[in-house]
Amino acid sequence: MDNFLFSFFNLDVMVRYFPAIVDGFILTTYLGLAVVLTGLGLGLTLALIRSLRWRVVNVLIVIAVDVFRALPPLVIIILFYFALPSAGVTMTGFTATWLSLSLVLAAFSEEIFWAGILAVQKGQWEAARSTGLGLGQTLAYVVLPQAVRLTIPPLVNRAIAITKGTALGSVVAVQEILTQATTAQSFSGNPTPLTLGALAYLILFLPVVIFGRWLETRFAWRR
């Protein structure tokens, strides 16, 4: 038991590496927020463009969405970070992680927003247009408010799942929680920093997961 405490809850090690884990925590939060903002923004934009039903554009959107849904995020990050430099495009690990996860979230959220837009009945469009609203006004005041309501629970769950992928940034040397924890572990020869890192992730994500569960019961899809 003492041995276990010494390994996983070593107070000395905890105190020594606490600041590093806090730095990682801040960076993970920042990266996660950036991914959620750009990912959802881009996803909504693509879904809106898709609702204009330009055939060629829609085919391109569907292909791009499929590709980013099919490829593992880690593979995309590694492609951006290790492969693109050969084409003269270099980016930092942070940019590669942010861009990859944003594109993945955009792909998933485009599908969800689009499903929400389709779920709003045709009669609603027709009624709105016949009262003299323009296409943009119909979207903004009639369709989107209903669509977004339907899509909130799946969007939140997907956003959480993808934001957790910020830990993948450790593979391309982003100084987020996991990197800080593994570095500290190898310096100290003690796995306590991993415990700290795990706690940091729980502090960050547990409230969001519980919030997501609450939203799910609150805004459940009415079947």
Place this chain on the structure above:
Amino acid sequence: MQTLIDNFFNLEIVVAAWPILLQGFGMTLLLCAVVVPVGLAGGLVVALLSGARSRCLRWIMVGYVDFFRAFPPLVLLIFIYFGFPFAGIDIPEFAAVVLAFLLNSSSYYGEIFRAGIESIGRAQIDAARSTGLTAGQTMRHVILPQAIRNVLPDLIGNTLEVVKLTSIASVVALQELLYMARQAQSVTYNASPIVVAALMYLVLLWPLVRLLSRLEHKTLAGR
């Protein structure tokens, strides 16, 4: 253009790396063949326990599910792989990956199964029980077949995520597709093996993504 081809689709390098890429692909398939059934079985157990009569057990299951949904799978894997030896448990890569996946995906699958079981009306249970079926038989022959049909798109969607997630096993040096591709890349200083690995993931998963899209739209249209 020629440099682009040399760097990303270098035939010579692809031919040379092909055998180890195939080997990696085989390992990825083997990994999926183990973690998907294990995750499904774990998820079913989680769902059944979540519906238990004991209030205490139900809360424990909510805690279990939320805990592992808040934990990034890569962090879980690293904790198990690098942390366990300090507790005196030496764990091979494959077992570490399977354990991490069991904990992670059983919570996701568990939530999906639970939603499915809850979608079946109480009257069905009463009817089945009144015909003389035991509780176990009712679950197996009446509730589960309908429940699974109701949540099939979600089950397939999560399976897609699990298969994609196997790429994180490369971080603990399990010789699956991404690991092999990165080895080949670092030996040849050429990005082609990673590009080919990405294409292999795409070939493997695109059909699943398409199927999923169609299922999602079908359930939506039937609403």
